[in-house]
Every structure is written in structure tokens, then in C-alpha cells.
Amino acid sequence: MAAMTRVTRWLALSVLPLLTIAGLTTLSPGRAPEVQVASSARCSQPPVFTLGYQRGQDYVIPRGNGFLFRSDAWIEAQLCRGGTLSVTAQGELAGTELPQLTMVLNNEVIAAPRFDRERTVQVKVPAAGRLLLGYFNDYYEADVRVATLRGFKLRGADCQGFTSITVPREAGGTWSAQTLYATLVRAVPMTVVPCGHGTLSVILVGRPGNGAYPEVTVSQGDRTLAHVRTSxxxxxxxxxxxxxxxxxxxxxxxxxxxxxxxLLVSGLTFSPDGNR
Structure with missing residues (x-):
């Protein structure tokens, strides 16, 4: 029986680069790397948290009075003074870790609590400034069949190549025109438009899911040209x-x-220190 293929969120779904945020992952309080992302210099009370960065679309979503973090992202606010931040959140265990909310004030990590069941933590924020709340220990694992196709060629009497090759987003795969490389996950077809009649050549490789490799069908009109069980x-x-x-x-x-x-952050309340 074929082995199960496990993939990350990047492969299963189709920056500030990770080089910048990697130092914020699974942190204890201490110095964090500087993050060069534009933000408003104006503070407000109560502070207003807005999206600061997300590694992909909808990786953090406003949800009720808080935010749902689905992958690497942060929200941020400008504080007029120090105080106490109350955070109500709950998380989902996956892999061997609970989700962690990393809190960074002016490039200094001040707390990094983890959450499972819903609970509220209170964090002392020592000064005014830019406060980031980030989720950086995302984990995603799936068992997926993936068909890979590469080296597309068309040899014809009148032309060579293709007018277009398209992999729709609904297919759950990818297409690179530069490398002539495609992946397919779902039963949604990719479309290949040859420049004319001729011989299409391509190389197929499969990755197994649930103990079986993907099977691929090539069709034109109502005709099935080939059916391949990949390996x-x-x-x-x-x-x-x-x-x-x-x-x-x-x-x-x-x-x-x-x-x-x-990680679902359902409540954020900031109580500023008194006037000094």
C-alpha cells in the first residue's frame, strides 16, 4: 500500500518574509527583531487594533469583537500610554503544540501565552508605543492526493507549443508558465489549448493520499485520449x-x-494607567 502523503497549508491550499517574522515564533519575553512595516503614528484610547500583516489572504479575519488567526499574521495598535491588556482567546491543539499569541511592544516581546480552552489573560504593557499581537506558530497537515505534470510540449506540423494553459483556483493546484509545471488536487480540470493539431507530451508524477495514487484523465471534446494511474x-x-x-x-x-x-481572539480590552 502506498504511503500517506502529508502536506503543509502551503501545499494543500493554493511578506513580510518569514525571515523577518521567524524570530517571533515560539518566543519568551525578550528582544524581538525589528519589523519594518508602515503603521499609523497616531495613538487612540481605547486602542484600535487593525491588520498589520498576513502571509496570505484571509489568514486573519475579524470575528465579532476580536480576530480569528488561521495562519501567520499580526494585528497592531498604537498605545497612548502603558496599561493592562486583557485578552480572551481559545485555540486548537494540532501537532504537539497549542497556538501562541506573541505580544510585541516597540520590538520587545512582552508576553507569549498559549491557549486551548477559552480563557482570559492579563498582560502588563509597560509603556506607550506600537503593540503587535501576532500568531506565528501555525500548523496544518493534510493527507492529499496530488498529481504533478511537468515538461509540457506540443509538436505539430504547423506550430509548436500552446495558446494557453490554465489551472483554475478551484482545482486546488498550481500552474507555472515559466517552468511548465502544474499540480492538480481536486476533480476540477485544467485546460490546455494547443496552438494546432499535433502530439502532446507531458510527464506525470503522483503523490498518494489514503493509500492510493491519483488517476488522471486527458479528454478532448467527448473523447478520452488517455487515463493514467500515476505513481x-x-x-x-x-x-x-x-x-x-x-x-x-x-x-x-x-x-x-x-x-x-x-487561534480565536474573542476579546481585547485595554485599561490605561492613570495620568502621570
């Missing part, structure tokens, strides 16, 4: 095609989430 070994495929669009589809998709660590 870990590259398999060359050549088919004669006409001058019309053809589709390539995974016919036995499999996708199961094994672990997904998220």
Missing part, C-alpha cells in the same frame, strides 16, 4: 490532439485534514 516514478505520456481545447482531470481526488492549529 512515485515519472511517467511520460504522449497523445495526439486536435486544434481545440483539452482537459486534464484528477478523477479520484482525496483530501483529508489531519491537523489545523488556529
Amino acid at each position: 512515485a516514478q515519472p511517467q511520460p505520456l504522449s497523445v495526439d490532439v486536435q486544434a481545440e481545447p483539452l482537459t486534464i482531470t484528477v478523477t479520484n481526488p482525496y483530501f483529508k485534514t489531519i491537523g489545523d492549529r488556529n
